[in-house]
Amino acid sequence: MNIDVVADLHGFRPPLPGGDLLVIAGDLTARDEEWQYEEFFSWCTELKYKQIILIGGNHDNRLPSAVSRYMKLPHMTYLCDVGTDFEGLKIWGTPWTKTFRGMNPHCKAFTFDTERELGERWALIPEGIDLLVTHSPPYGIRDVVVDGHQMKSVGSPTLLQRILVVKPKVVVFGHIHEGYGREEVGGILYINASHVNEQYKPVNLPVRIVV
Numbered sequence: 001m002n003i004d005v006v007a008d009l010h011g012f013r014p015p016l017p018g019g020d021l022l023v024i025a026g027d028l029t030a031r032d033e034e035w036q037y038e039e040f041f042s043w044c045t046e047l048k049y050k051q052i053i054l055i056g057g058n059h060d061n062r063l064p065s066a067v068s069r070y071m072k073l074p075h076m077t078y079l080c081d082v083g084t085d086f087e088g089l090k091i092w093g094t095p096w097t098k099t100f101r102g103m104n105p106h107c108k109a110f111t112f113d114t115e116r117e118l119g120e121r122w123a124l125i126p127e128g129i130d131l132l133v134t135h136s137p138p139y140g141i142r143d144v145v146v147d148g149h150q151m152k153s154v155g156s157p158t159l160l161q162r163i164l165v166v167k168p169k170v171v172v173f174g175h176i177h178e179g180y181g182r183e184e185v186g187g188i189l190y191i192n193a194s195h196v197n198e199q200y201k202p203v204n205l206p207v208r209i210v211v
Contacts, residue, residue, distance in 0.1 A: 001087060003209050004049075007135070007174025008057070008194040011036060012202040018048030019208075021086055025174045025193060026057025026095055026135035032106070037066035045073060051086045052076040056095035057135040057175060061109040079133065080110075081124050089211070090129045092168075096121045097136040097175055098156060110135065119158035125166050130211075132168040134159065135175050142179035142192035163188065170209065180204045 002019035011030025016022065029036035044052060052075060056063045067078045077084050079093025095110040096118055103111075112118050118136075125132065136156045137143035143155030154176060163171060170189045177200075179192040193207050 001089070001211050003131075003170075003211060004206050005172045005191055005193040005209065006195050006206040007172070007192075008177055008196050009040075010059070010196050010200055010202075012195060013043050014195055014202065014206055016047055016049075016206060017208075020050050021089070022047060022049040022052045023091075023131070023133055023172050023193075024052070024054045025133050025172050026055050026110075027059045027174060028054075028057070028063065029059070032059055032061050032109075034062060034066070037062060038070050041066070041070035041072070044071075044076060050075060053084070053086075053091060053093060053133060054078050055093040055133050055135060056080065056110050058097050058109050058111050059107050060095070061106070063109070081121060083126065083129065089131055091131045091133065092125050092129045093133040094121060094125065095135045100154070115156065115158045118156055119162075122156075122159050122162040125162055127166050129166060130169045132163065132166070132171045134171065134173045137173045137176055137179060137192060138163055138171065138190070141185060141190045142173075142181060142183065143176050145176060145178055145198075169211070182207060 007025035008027040083092040138160035139155040139157040174194040177194040
């Protein structure tokens with residue numbers, strides 16, 4: 001099975017080859033405007049995949065209403081703390097991230113202020129899933145940002161704790177643009193699929209995995 005994964009589109013439309021499954025892990029539009037969601041879902045109708053899985057990100061305030069207005073494809077599924085199956089692959093999607101000091105107040109969709117609140121959402125992730133789609137990275141994996149003269153991990157510790165219990169085969173996320181890439185830790189494949197870099201330039205390719 002060919003699976004293409006991408007996150008943090010921020011209004012860009014990367015070329016996609018088509019295949020079995022496309023996973024989009026949040027932050028879809030440039031400015032979270034209604035017409036941009038209409039354009040996004042129109043673009044999705046041109047993509048050649050058997051199934052498209054979608055979650056929100058912290059820039060996607062209007063996404064829940066846009067889904068009801070514009071998401072008309074029968075093979076497209078929006079996940080928010082819920083799961084789905086695709087050809088025997090068990091998938092769970094959850095969009096939450098933690099707020100941070102100086103965060104743009106217009107970019108706080110699907111956010112909480114504390115790890116305790118995030119942990120309550122991660123607790124909904126069931127065991128037995130194969131593919132976990134989040135917007136937040138887990139702590140310590142593809143989550144490093146530069147803060148002043150220091151580098152620090154900003155992913156969610158409680159998400160990592162839950163992943164180590166659930167043990168999915170693959171975890172797909174974005175949010176921290178600097179963390180683009182893939183790595184395997186403890187038998188789990190982690191993919192930060194951010195399409196844009198830290199300057200919001202669309203330089204990172206969608207990632208293909210074969211399962």
